[in-house]
Amino acid sequence: MQVTIRPFGNSKxxxxxxxxxxxxxxxxxxxxEMTVEEGAIVLRRTARPARAGWAEAAMALAANGGDExxxxxxxxxxxxxxxx
Structure with missing residues (x-):
């Protein structure tokens, strides 16, 4: 896919x-997260912290009786x- 690089303030x-x-x-x-690897711009999802969302998932499980x-x-x- 070809895209256009446009001016954006002092950047592109x-x-x-x-x-x-x-x-x-x-x-x-x-x-x-954006990096340059072997001459290519690479865009990746940011790494989630370990156990992110576990507390909320446990509370939802307990609310539905799934923690028996x-x-x-x-x-x-x-x-x-x-x-x-």
């Missing part, structure tokens, strides 16, 4: 078509002999 800019952004997984992103124990409570034969 390119309009990225929506289907192209969606194909790259950048459809809903507000930010991206699958196997229920159980103990081992020798647990009664343990002193805590």
């Amino acid at each position: 800019g390119v309009v990225l078509p929506k289907p192209l952004l969606a194909q790259a997984g950048l459809g809903d992103e507000e930010a991206a 124990l699958v196997m229920g409570e159980f103990s081992n034969e020798a647990d009664a002999e343990l002193a805590w």
